Amino acid sequence: MNKNFVKELTWRGMIHDFMPGTEAQLQKEMTAGYIGFDPTADSLHIGNLVQIMTLVHFQRCGHKPFVLVGGATGMVGDPSGKSAERNLLSEEVLRHNEHCVKLQLSKFLDFSPHSNGAELVNNYDWFKDYHFLDFIRDVGKHITVNYMMAKDSVKKRLESGLSFTEFTYQLVQGYDYYWLYKNKNCKLQMGGSDQWGNIVTGTELIRRKDNGEAFALTTPLIKKADGTKFGKTEQGNVWLDPHKTSPYRFYQYWMNASDEDASSFIRIFTELTQEEIDVLLMAHQKAPHERALQQELGKQIMTRVHSKEDYEAAVRTSKILFGNSVSEDLLSLDEETLLEVFEGVPQAHVQRSALDAAISVTDLLSELTQGIIFPSKGAARRKIQEGSVSINKMKISDPQQKPDFKLIQNRYLLAQMGKRNYYLIIVS
Secondary structure (H helix, E strand, C coil): CCCCHHHHHHHCCCCCEECCCHHHHHHHCCCEEEEEECCCCCCCEHHHHHHHHHHHHHHHCCCEEEEEECCCHHHCCCCCCCCCCCCCCCHHHHHHHHHHHHHHHCCCCCCCCCCCCCEEEECHHHHCCCCHHHHHHHCHHHCCHHHHHCCHHHHHHHCCCCCHHHHCHHHHHHHHHHHHHHHHCEEEEEEEHHHHHHHHHHHHHHHHHHCCCCEEEEECCCECCCCCECCEECCEECECCCCCCCHHHHHHHHHCCCHHHHHHHHHHCCCCCHHHHHHHHHHHHHCHHHCHHHHHHHHHHHHHHCCHHHHHHHHHHHHHHHCCCCHHHHHCCCHHHHHHHCCCCCEEEECHHHHHHCCCHHHHHHHHCCCCCCCCHHHHHHHHHHCCEEECCEECCCCCCCCCCCCECCCEEEEEECCCEEEEEEEC
16 A cells, blocks of 8 residues: 555644454555535535545555545435534436536546546436335344434434434435445445544444444544634635635635634645645744745645636735735736625726716716725825825826726726725726
């Protein structure tokens, strides 16, 4: 084997628990293992990244990863970590979501057909023709109600109410493991620590039905140092799909990580070696204001999830707000990114004919923008003479300068007073 998978996850802080014998099994031979993903959305989000990176390291250590898309379980609903039953989806929607998820996972895993190439399976394919009476005869008789009731995921929902559908979820997931054990020689299931109960139901089913041996390994649930939920923002989930979360917002999520979070995220969400990370940590400690950890974290994840070009564009966009950007950077922004970056800044509307007829930039920043930027010509003139006014990132020094600036996307001007006071002028 290339590397010891358990040791690799351990130094990265990605091990919560594993069954006795797991490490020995992985050292003995190439092992097939799997993780299940919820297909109830057409995109994964960064909350899935821990499990994605677990599979990445699993494959890099010479093992064969299976990605199980829960088409059948997506029609049922997993009570683990949930306070309410979720909506059930049609097969058509679930198949579309499965396709989208595989495209995203292809950026992380090698799905080419070789010995440890990743494979994607959908449990709907083996459940769609499985009759209820056959299932309770073949599976249900092996797992007692007492065993199922003892699971934390069930106990936590008993007070608020748990449907029979959700109660049987662990049998369905347990059978997934059994099917993969029988048909794909899978001997390891991995997942978040909240999935331990469901995973060991599968190992128990394999033991009782086939007298077989299978293993379980879980990762910790990631929380931020300030106690807030990892992967959540005011806008909700941080998605891998650029249409749901723009590359700029995606990049900013990692750049805004605290030093404490960044030092753990760099281990969990990148493939950097322990030596490379140690060098980064030393550089960060010497000059924390340069944010070497966050910079590298953003670069590694952005280029993997999106592209090198999206990463470079996000850096340029960030410099517009927080660094020493130039006019060309601003003019290169597309309209969607511009409006997103400057969402919430004061806006002023100016007629194109009025802009063309304006005598000076002083008129533009006072009368034409209806006092939104400066209340009077005198106020505008004083600030320009002080050197604290810019238009489209170009410093304005002459109050009488003609306002014939090149428009961003043929429609916008960005006025700036001081370092952080921005105003978006919309020319209509």
